[in-house]
Amino acid sequence: MDMKKFLADYIACKSVSSDRSCAAGMADARRHLVKFFKSLSIDAREISVGGHAVVFAKTEQKPNRPTILVYGHYDVQPADDLELWDSDPFTLVERGGRLYGRGASDNKGGHSAMLLAIGDTLAAGEKIFANLKFVIEGEEEIGSCSMPRFLREMRDELGADFAIVADTWSLDEKNIVITTGLRGLVGCEISVRGCSSDIHSGYGGCIPNAIGALADICSSLHANGGAINIPGFYDAVTPPEEWELLQMKRLPMSDADMQKLFGIKQFQLPDARFSALETMRFLPTLEFNGICGGFQGDGIKTIIPHVASAKITCRLVPNQDAESVKCLLQKTLVDRCPKEMLLSVKFEQASAPYWIDVERIKNPAFVKIMKLVDSEIEDVFGNGPIYLRDGGSIGIVPMMKSILGIDSLLIGLSTADDNIHGPNESISLPMVEKGRKFFRSLFSKIR
């Protein structure tokens, strides 16, 4: 099957999960997947537990064979500002060895490489020894909100030895990354209020200023140097393993590269033992994502704002627990709120951190696949993979671990220049074609 044709039809489905007006595009994407599975005589159906339906498919399940859960997500981010796109976001366009379109990299391209690899094998009349199950969800970009319920309700049906997910980052075609850890996420919006409405600043001098109080609270959350100043926040954090530090050295990328990539004036390293590339992998964060209060127009408006709010997210590293971090954060925010202000804290959905210690894996099927992946990546991409934690979060991975009890093999086909979530999202055509080749070989060899 032609990759460009398959992806062109898939990207043409406007499957923006956060946009209610895209319900038809979501349904189109599901139909596209179901049709594909049926063309391979793989049983497939849509299952909804309340939110956007999951496309669930499975091959005939035979006993005493490894069972693999192939995961992907058919939903995409909004296209946002169309003027920033060089071509229509929902029309696949090939330019300079790249396929452009919303979802090309995140994640339609990634899981399509797996699906077409399986299609290639079956179309050639070959058999796949492993039992395959497919979960292609439609809520990844909105926090996989119904997925805990889906996984719980479908637990018996979803039993597997491990999952394979192609929704992470690699440096480039020669440096494929196997992601061994993901940070967790705790997010909240805080709001402070000092009086019942905005007051003319001619009265000012002793009226509590909501922006000032919010700035005080926010400023208190980091110590000088950037470490997080919340008592107990780092208590559960464990140092990286020796092998992780060695793998970091294999990554042909420096802090200076990242600094240049993002136009950063200067990093603020909270722990002198770790470089920037290590900090984003091994340490938790507390970042301000948004702040708002008072007058937003041009010029000045002399008001004392009565309310101001900020959005905060923490990324958590392995061994930290989202619920404990929520409690610490809530307590600290309450403690730090000036007595003349009213505080409200609203937590958003959280996700747990995820980590595999590749030197100490106990599941024999997973050990076996890791070995196979290692040699197959070297064969197809020219170098063996680099095993690295990632600084991001993928909610489904810790969910599958805690609800289904299975680990995930995270293979990255996306690169930093794919501009996922931004305008002109794309994926490297050689990367996705090599990924397809790699997966075809991998699936044919799993025993």
Added chain:
Amino acid sequence: MDMKKFLADYIACKSVSSDRSCAAGMADARRHLVKFFKSLSIDAREISVGGHAVVFAKTEQKPNRPTILVYGHYDVQPADDLELWDSDPFTLVERGGRLYGRGASDNKGGHSAMLLAIGDTLAAGEKIFANLKFVIEGEEEIGSCSMPRFLREMRDELGADFAIVADTWSLDEKNIVITTGLRGLVGCEISVRGCSSDIHSGYGGCIPNAIGALADICSSLHANGGAINIPGFYDAVTPPEEWELLQMKRLPMSDADMQKLFGIKQFQLPDARFSALETMRFLPTLEFNGICGGFQGDGIKTIIPHVASAKITCRLVPNQDAESVKCLLQKTLVDRCPKEMLLSVKFEQASAPYWIDVERIKNPAFVKIMKLVDSEIEDVFGNGPIYLRDGGSIGIVPMMKSILGIDSLLIGLSTADDNIHGPNESISLPMVEKGRKFFRSLFSKIR
């Protein structure tokens, strides 16, 4: 002349100086004034030095008589959210003893009381002994930006013994306030930037966060307790005079009243010697008027914002100098900006503080008018006036002091429930009618 008719026609002119689409309404308001002056055979014309024209009028000027400059402004604030108004902002409506409409209190009602008082006198065939000059400007709500140039270019024409301005606050009809001081104003917008665009927070942990840096800077500008933490900021501040503290005691209003009025949870008094009502009159301020950065939508968006900005204004008390405060603020902001951030500071137009020591006035004409005003207010309103500084700023008053060398007699006809700048602006009809009566008597007695 009927006050309601005069004000109804005046308020119907949409004279919003900040709104370019209101040019016709601005011209209507000027025509309304010129027509009024001409109906009294007072010479009147529109004079523009670049911005919105001033309506300038004067009676026949005779030697050896006191000369009074009557000031007002015909421009108004935007109506803003029409849904919050109970009736059309530009249609005068009388409800429960109040006249509603944009500008009813600020300032069309205030100076109309003076104009109609003069009209009453002349219409009755009486003469006014004093020479009168009228400056009704159209830029008060946008910082009186062309007025320094107007005052300089018209300096010879504008010579007067003092100005009378009815654009300030009184407690109520029984407690008229003569404002003896105004705070000055210095405003700026600051912006910090840490990288070239927003970055996915999966990279977070050591990337400079613009909101975090802005919060640090803002938080550093006040000490615990609320005093302003800028070296040298208070150096020029002088304590209030004994008579000012005594006058404060005459004001039948308490901190608790103000707290209730504004729904304030608790005041934050930066100097234990002063109550809240004293703090807003005798101490300078640094207030945050607006803050903005990062994601503003619903829910969470995991970005590290590359830029964040805040609007800050300082109110200055007598003896503080706007230029010196700008320098101190600029230096402090630069010093406090974390080294990993780029800072920009943009100052807006400033105004000087203003103050009269009523016990030490040297201008004999002003001493005379103050005595007259005192007894006339007692006659008309039932009590003698209270002499108080105000926490607000009126740019034209210090401008007239520095450019024309004249002091202003500030008589308040507005009260806190007029809701100036907000929806449903109104003025008390008895207040404005008593004001008219008071001014008629005052103008007839000035010698």
